[in-house]
Amino acid sequence: MNDCLEQSEIGYCISRKFWNEGITSEALVSVIDYLFSCGFMRISAYHDVLNPASGKVMQKCGMQFEGIFRNAQKNNVGEFCSIAQYAILKSDPR
Template sequence: MTKSLETPHLKLRKMTVADATEVFENWTSSEVVAKYLTWEHHTSIEITEEYLTYEEKNRREGWGIVLKETNQLIGNIAVVDDKKQLKTKTIGYVLGENFWNKGYMSEALTRVIDFLFETTDVNRIEAEHDVNNPSSGRVMEKSGMLFEGIFREAGLNNQGIVDVAVYSVLRSDYLR
């Protein structure tokens, strides 16, 4: 079950199908937002409703990002892969373009990293981004993740097969 979290500017909470209009308007319908993602931008609210139905039923560790000041849903962040034997969780995130470059995603990612280290036995939290989207890497760095390297032609997104930059934070890093 997704536990609600807070930061100084944000509330992180489970998304539901009732959020479809806001999610569609703020990010899933945007070609700009979807440029470096693994899913196409949504061309109808019905696609967003299907996505939210799936998320609501299947995602144990996923949060909608709500801006406290306006109570507006501006993006989401989730554990997109959980390698239990390795005690490793992979994080993915997306933010509506009207909310870029304001520090919101770094704030959300930092809070999720804290939550996962405080409440699970995870040893490694990782994330990756298309090398042509360096802003995503800056989010990871600001959240305490360390750059590990570039995996050549190891990712697939709306740009095709791409090089990906990999970042992580280990429990030993976190405890320092």
């Protein structure tokens, strides 16, 4: 596997009517498991700091908080926002 395929960044978006049903966590764990089975060593994700519920999903799936990047991305309405970065390594206990 070449270097560019050993890391992956993932994201998710789910309709508000499906929030708080565990769907996102279940899907994220499945994607993480699949990527690790394909040989990936590191998986990262980030969320707008104004959406802490997304960070809770990442933590629930075993991802660890790595830091905040100030005004690093544009949000869904085109405004710059700070993002919180999370990651999980294949070697992390799960």
